[in-house]
Amino acid sequence: MNETTTGTDAEGFDGFKFRVVLLGEATVGKTSLLRRYTENSFDEEYKQTIGTTFASTDVNITDDKGTNRVVRLVIWDMGGQATYKELRRQYMKGASAAIIVYDVTQPESFMAMNTWYQSFREVCPNSIAIICANKVDLQGKRMVPVEPGQMLRDWFQAAYYETSAKTGDNVNEVFTRVAEEVFRSRNSDSGAPQM
Ligand SMILES: Nc1nc2c(ncn2[C@@H]2O[C@H](COP(=O)(O)OP(=O)(O)OP(=O)(O)O)[C@@H](O)[C@H]2O)c(=O)[nH]1
Numbered sequence: 006m007n008e009t010t011t012g013t014d015a016e017g018f019d020g021f022k023f024r025v026v027l028l029g030e031a032t033v034g035k036t037s038l039l040r041r042y043t044e045n046s047f048d049e050e051y052k053q054t055i056g057t058t059f060a061s062t063d064v065n066i067t068d069d070k071g072t073n074r075v076v077r078l079v080i081w082d083m084g085g086q087a088t089y090k091e092l093r094r095q096y097m098k099g100a101s102a103a104i105i106v107y108d109v110t111q112p113e114s115f116m117a118m119n120t121w122y123q124s125f126r127e128v129c130p131n132s133i134a135i136i137c138a139n140k141v142d143l144q145g146k147r148m149v150p151v152e153p154g155q156m157l158r159d160w161f162q163a164a165y166y167e168t169s170a171k172t173g174d175n176v177n178e179v180f181t182r183v184a185e186e187v188f189r190s191r192n193s194d195s196g197a198p199q200m
């Protein structure tokens with residue numbers, strides 16, 4: 006099963022809880038997207054993520070029957086420079102979803118998307134993937150237009166969002182979409198148990 010509904014946890018939460026991982030090259034804005042979403046803040050200064058951190062956040066969604074649901078996402082953020090493959094595999098294991106991020110001003114980060122996607126698929130063959138084309142506020146510096154992003158979307162069969170952690174554009178939409186999709190697919194088997 007892909008979900009934990011194992012009664013009330015230590016904080017008194019008795020709803021649906023899912024593990025989500027942020028993937029993508031260093032500096033694409035993974036930590037910034039997470040901070041924008043969880044703290045509504047943004048820092049221009051780059052502080053490389055060493056190892057992994059996580060944030061837990063509750064998302065309100067409406068299910069297919071129109072019932073309001075609270076979905077808890079435990080979102081893991083790993084530094085894109087962490088190259089040790091086994092570590093990455095452990096990090097991805099049991100994830101219900103991945104948000105795979107590139108920077109529209111850095112074509113290399115777009116070129117790396119397939120590698121990130123494939124390594125996620127190896128560990129989590131049935132989990133949800135969402136693509137983030139981040140830093141769209143940097144219009145004059147944009148090198149990767151919309152069309153290649155849409156190609157990825159079709160190829161990965163994943164939702165595609167153009168985001169800015171700086172302005173907040175589409176950031177809430179990404180995390181709400183993740184919560185909706187993992188909730189909807191909660192009965193599908195994605196392998197490993199939850200954290
Ligand atoms: N203009 C702009 N800058 C951004 C945006 N998102 C992130 N940045 C900047 O890009 C740099 C890297 O952002 P991080 O969020 O630390 O990137 P990361 O993917 O977590 O990097 P690692 O932890 O090394 O993997 C920082 O200087 C951020 O301020 C964005 O949407 N727009």
Ligand SMILES: [Mg+2]
Nearest residue numbers: 036053054084
């Ligand atoms: Mg980071």
